[in-house]
Amino acid sequence: MNKGLFKQLFLEKFETMHGQTIEEASPMDIYMTLGTMIRDYMSRKWIATNKAYVDQEKKQVYYFSMEFLLGKMMERNLLYLGWKEIVEEAFGELAVDLESILSLEPDAGLGNGGLGRLAACFLDSFASLQLPGHGCGIRYKYGFFDQKIVDGYQVELPDPWLKNGNVWEIRKADKAVEVRFGGNVRLDHHDNTTIFIHENYDSVLAVPYDSPIVGFRNNTVNTLRLWSAETTMRDFDFSTFNRGDYLNAVKYKHEVESISQILYPDDQHQEGRILRLKQQYFLVSASLQSIIHRYKKKGGSLDEFSHKIAIHINDTHPVLAIPELMRIFIDEEEMGWDQAWQITTETISYTNHTILPEALEKWPIDLFQILLPRIYMIVHEINERFCHELWQRYPNNWDKIGQMAVVADGYVHMAHLAVVGSHSINGVAEIHSEILKKQVMRHFHELFPHKFNNKTNGITPRRWLLKSNPSLAQLITDTIGPAWRNDSSELIQLMKHTDDAYIRDQVFTIKHNNKLRLAKIIEEKTSIKVDPSSIFDVQIKRIHGYKRQVLNVLHIMDLYNRLRENPDLNILPRTFVFAGKSAPSYYQAKQTIKLIHSLADLINKDASIKNKLKVVFLENYSVSLAEKIFPAAEVSEQISTASKEASGTGNMKFMMNGAITLGTLDGANIEIKDAVGEENIVIFGLTAHDVLAYYRDGGYNAWDMYHQDPRIKMILTQLINGFLPGAQDEFRSVYDALLYQNDEYFVLKDFSSYVDAHNRVNTLYSNRNQWLKMSICNIAQSGRFSSDRTISEYASGIWKIEPVYIAE
Ligand SMILES: *Cc1c(COP(=O)(O)O)cnc(C)c1O
Numbered sequence: 147m148n149k150g151l152f153k154q155l156f157l158e159k160f161e162t163m164h165g166q167t168i169e170e171a172s173p174m175d176i177y178m179t180l181g182t183m184i185r186d187y188m189s190r191k192w193i194a195t196n197k198a199y200v201d202q203e204k205k206q207v208y209y210f211s212m213e214f215l216l217g218k219m220m221e222r223n224l225l226y227l228g229w230k231e232i233v234e235e236a237f238g239e240l241a242v243d244l245e246s247i248l249s250l251e252p253d254a255g256l257g258n259g260g261l262g263r264l265a266a267c268f269l270d271s272f273a274s275l276q277l278p279g280h281g282c283g284i285r286y287k288y289g290f291f292d293q294k295i296v297d298g299y300q301v302e303l304p305d306p307w308l309k310n311g312n313v314w315e316i317r318k319a320d321k322a323v324e325v326r327f328g329g330n331v332r333l334d335h336h337d338n339t340t341i342f343i344h345e346n347y348d349s350v351l352a353v354p355y356d357s358p359i360v361g362f363r364n365n366t367v368n369t370l371r372l373w374s375a376e377t378t379m380r381d382f383d384f385s386t387f388n389r390g391d392y393l394n395a396v397k398y399k400h401e402v403e404s405i406s407q408i409l410y411p412d413d414q415h416q417e418g419r420i421l422r423l424k425q426q427y428f429l430v431s432a433s434l435q436s437i438i439h440r441y442k443k444k445g446g447s448l449d450e451f452s453h454k455i456a457i458h459i460n461d462t463h464p465v466l467a468i469p470e471l472m473r474i475f476i477d478e479e480e481m482g483w484d485q486a487w488q489i490t491t492e493t494i495s496y497t498n499h500t501i502l503p504e505a506l507e508k509w510p511i512d513l514f515q516i517l518l519p520r521i522y523m524i525v526h527e528i529n530e531r532f533c534h535e536l537w538q539r540y541p542n543n544w545d546k547i548g549q550m551a552v553v554a555d556g557y558v559h560m561a562h563l564a565v566v567g568s569h570s571i572n573g574v575a576e577i578h579s580e581i582l583k584k585q586v587m588r589h590f591h592e593l594f595p596h597k598f599n600n601k602t603n604g605i606t607p608r609r610w611l612l613k614s615n616p617s618l619a620q621l622i623t624d625t626i627g628p629a630w631r632n633d634s635s636e637l638i639q640l641m642k643h644t645d646d647a648y649i650r651d652q653v654f655t656i657k658h659n660n661k662l663r664l665a666k667i668i669e670e671k672t673s674i675k676v677d678p679s680s681i682f683d684v685q686i687k688r689i690h691g692y693k694r695q696v697l698n699v700l701h702i703m704d705l706y707n708r709l710r711e712n713p714d715l716n717i718l719p720r721t722f723v724f725a726g727k728s729a730p731s732y733y734q735a736k737q738t739i740k741l742i743h744s745l746a747d748l749i750n751k752d753a754s755i756k757n758k759l760k761v762v763f764l765e766n767y768s769v770s771l772a773e774k775i776f777p778a779a780e781v782s783e784q785i786s787t788a789s790k791e792a793s794g795t796g797n798m799k800f801m802m803n804g805a806i807t808l809g810t811l812d813g814a815n816i817e818i819k820d821a822v823g824e825e826n827i828v829i830f831g832l833t834a835h836d837v838l839a840y841y842r843d844g845g846y847n848a849w850d851m852y853h854q855d856p857r858i859k860m861i862l863t864q865l866i867n868g869f870l871p872g873a874q875d876e877f878r879s880v881y882d883a884l885l886y887q888n889d890e891y892f893v894l895k896d897f898s899s900y901v902d903a904h905n906r907v908n909t910l911y912s913n914r915n916q917w918l919k920m921s922i923c924n925i926a927q928s929g930r931f932s933s934d935r936t937i938s939e940y941a942s943g944i945w946k947i948e949p950v951y952i953a954e
Contacts, residue, residue: 606932
């Protein structure tokens, strides 16, 4: 492709699509035209990729996830195809501003946070590493809600991201499959075997929409297949409608379509909602049927299935893949239980994402059984056989068997099903995998030690550095060459330049320009003017008790108290930036958002502190907003209660953009510390060991902190004495959680150590050269947190897949 050719093709495409000339074009028409052109171009590579996969009969992996937090795709696709500059110049000649065209694309926000974004980074790495890996998910009509802040409170608005269509997807109506819910199972007997006949079920049509995922500067185009729920024509048009039961027919249609209507906005919390269970089964049943159909069509023998297909489940959400694969093998393919079980476990692998008990999925048996009667029978049988094995191994140890059973206490325990029915269980950072083995899943680890492993999370350096921070990316390329973009281990070459005055200067200038850009966005969005030479101290992530935004707030209150007492206090000016959504039903998290706003109101208009502090909350945290914030960040707040954050990936995005981590020894922070060394990170607080010991043995009393530390007493009093504007009793719940509910997340316990850590940040930053050296070191060491490294480890260690080279 070159500029002249692009321009010609673009104008032709525009006229054929819109029946008018470019002069009359709306920006949306231009967006659609460009999107269609990109997609058409990718289609050739897509066809070639699929053909190579079939011809070479290489093993494929399917990544099952209820969430894919993709963000925007157009600029990514332009960059990856090497078209960005060509289009920019051609559009310049047509007086079209590419930036404003790109901004028209809505974020594909089909995820809550880290788990969904991880799935998106993995798709990026599959394609960029030329690995045959595909995503399977749900095409939610409404993505993660839009957050508006009204009077300091979060208000949720629907996100109709498909309202103008989606240029990337292709509806594959001919590949639709049927998914069955409810009904009953009748047993029949044929030549000594029992046959299970599912009848009187409700049938839902699953229609796939495929989107191409192109690799970085290569010819691989993999597939993200998202399923949409529709009524079968048969049910809707003929049976119900013809009986004249119009209203019921419409109601039925609505009910069916509700399966792919919305993404549940709960992060780290499971709600026992039947629609969610329906979504989970819908995803796995549709995906497995289509995988097996395709496999058999290409002549594959089921005996070889696990050698040709790997299926990965992102958390337990798609764990019904295990009994559903068993159902297909046994009921439809007439396989015996033992063989079906062997192939199923060899095919499926599982990632655990959390040890928070409130996030571990379990479903009441009665609800499960009514919705999925045949699947329940299979789960029940899996449980019977597993408990029998346990009984052989631990005779009479009912207690232990009860703790490990798949079905127990009236519930189906999804994590237990995942461990029993898969060949690999991985945590997402070293410490998290260790806690799984030694605590949460210790019984299972004792039984299946070979199944457990670690795969530390990663992020794609192409979106989170090349795309979002182009000037830093250019500096890196100028310094060490372009190879880092598909081989992130190359970034380590920057270690040779940590003392290079020119590089330091450039890193400083680039960060400063990114801060200017963010300051402008902040002013546009909030009318708050921030000092671009202040330290940009950033905490952006879901709002949650364990992530401890409240600890950040208490520190800001303390700093403010010190400044009020002494306006000449020797501290560098700071801008505290927050962003993040709360689950709509999570009261404490919503109050935290209000608290940040109340504090911001107080501090931002207090002239007496001479603009040394500013507090900003940016609404509607999303991939696109994140891409604007990370490049401007200097301090990365990773302050979760130790043991609670399985890995974190925001921490990696900050690091790759040169921010210094201020964090606890939790999740991947520990590996970041190991990578950069203690002198290039600021660590504070309790260790996971301390926290787990307190939970186990007790011995922590929040009131002791209150009585021992006058700063804490003062701040907590200020939460409830009207000190914060417009908030009389508003923060009583925050106060009560800290004192009367004994501070579940050890906020007060870690307070003093956190304040000290902030003071160290202040000192480090005041030595510019020192700080820049730390910053360059963080960038240089961030290569190991590339999702390319993560995916390579999954590929060789779990899935046993290899790259497939696609010719031009
Ligand atoms: C990276 C990312 C997250 C995860 O952030 P953590 O700090 O790891 O919780 C959540 N949301 C978005 C939009 C992200 O880009």
